Amino acid sequence: MSGINQFTIIGALTRAPVLRHTPSGMPVAWYVVAVYNNWTDEAGNEREAWDFLPVTTEGAQAELDARTLSEGSGVAVTGRLRSWFNPRTGRGGLKLIGKLVNRMEQGPQGREVPRDNITDGDDGELSS
Secondary structure, three states: OOOOOEEEEEEEEEOOOEEEEOOOEEEEEEEEEEEEEEEEEOOOEEEEEEEEEEEEOOOOHHHHHHHHOOOOOEEEEEEEEEEEEEEEOOOOEEEEEEEEEEOOOOOHHHHOOOOOOOOOOOOOOOOO
16 A cells, blocks of 8 residues: 655745755755644634744755745745654654745735744754
């Protein structure tokens, strides 16, 4: 049985991309995309929240992202998910690997994008 591993998110960068290189020299960019959500709860109250999603891009896409994206840039990112685990820290999770990044005119619904509280994009392995 085969599966599909793909995501698409639309949002805005919370800060400029960080460009690094793997030991083999491959460029890797890391940034956080803020995605705005609004809904009506069971009591009929309008609610809103932001999700902060770390994205990693590699190779030529990473170099392009580092050159052309900045804090507040609106983006549509399509890519794949990859799980990771760092045995030194015991932490793990899902990594969003962006394969196609399209710049958009503005962030989510023209709202001001808040800063995230994510401090580092290095989960212990820079390359996929």
